[in-house]
Amino acid sequence: MSTWPIGVFTSVDAGLGVKLEVVKELGIPTIQLHAPHRATRTAKCAEEFTKTLDQLGVELTCVFGGFDGESYADIPTVVRTVGLVPADTRAVRLQEMKEIADFARLLNCDVVALHLGFVPHDTNTREYADVVEVTRQLCDHAARNEQAVHLETGQETAPALVQFIKDTERKNLFVNFDPANMILYGTGNPIEAVQYLGSYVRSIHCKDGTWSSQPGVTWGCEVPLGQGDVNMELYLQTLWNIGYRGPLTIEREIPQEPERQKAEIGGAVNLLTSLRKKIAGC
Ligand code: MG
Secondary structure, eight states: OOSSOEEEEEESSSSSOBOHHHHHHHTOOEEEEEOOOGGGOSHHHHHHHHHHHHHHTOEEEEEEOOOTTOOOSSHHHHHHHSTTOSGGGHHHHHHHHHHHHHHHHHTTOOEEEEOOOOOOSOTTSHHHHHHHHHHHHHHHHHHHTTOEEEEEOSSSOHHHHHHHHHHHTOTTEEEEEOHHHHHHTTOOOHHHHHHHHGGGEEEEEEOEEEOOSSTTTSOOEEEOTTSSSSOHHHHHHHHHHTTOOSOEEEOOOOTTSHHHHHHHHHHHHHHHHHHHHHHHOO
16 A cells, blocks of 8 residues: 555445545545445445445445444433443444454455444443453454454543553554544544554544534534644644554545535545645655
8 A cells, every 4th residue: 555545434324424436536545434234234245345446446444333323412422322332232232343343354354443432431440341341352353354443532532542452452452543533522632642642543534623612521513624623734744753654534424415525525635635745755
């Protein structure tokens, strides 16, 4: 893979990413994929999707898991509903995430990612130990598929995330870094977080946002790339400095406005292409 290929977060029939038509139209060479619904996660669908990607010359770099019943309506709702943290859905979702990893394997993809949910802050609690345990089980399943698991950032501070990864004690557990999420959730300065996470950063999102007036209590606001508080040039320079050379995957989740979504992703491609030239010289 070339240095810093542009990418975009896509969806087939679930999730909020763009459709493959947009990828084709904008000539984007890599994608992350939100896992489709269970009925679509078949060997036949995997074969057809792989063929389509081959025809387009597009490389799939990561499959993202998501679950029925998750809601990002506000921060307390995320705490209650997202990922493998909520106890009452944990076992069912672990099973589904294993199936998503198996589907990713059929797509020849060696990375699966997810929002794990709000990891309990007190590392001495039973709940924290339970979340560590479920993550181990997911990592062990992925390892049997020769896959890595990437945790989406946002819900934890960088030090809390590193502590959690160390406590999990698995060699295939890394980070999908999303700078906007650090701002939207109010969990820390994204540039400092990239530096802190360093080599744990194995995939990234290019997304922008503005701080809330009450960080950590109410959402910040997601905005087009380059118009928020991330500072894209400094973000990419910092990624360069820590040695990250993987895809620059644009995430812009406004599927209810497909024309605006496409236009803004086109703008993001231009911005990232010019910054790549400036920083990486390619
Ligand atoms: Mg993201």
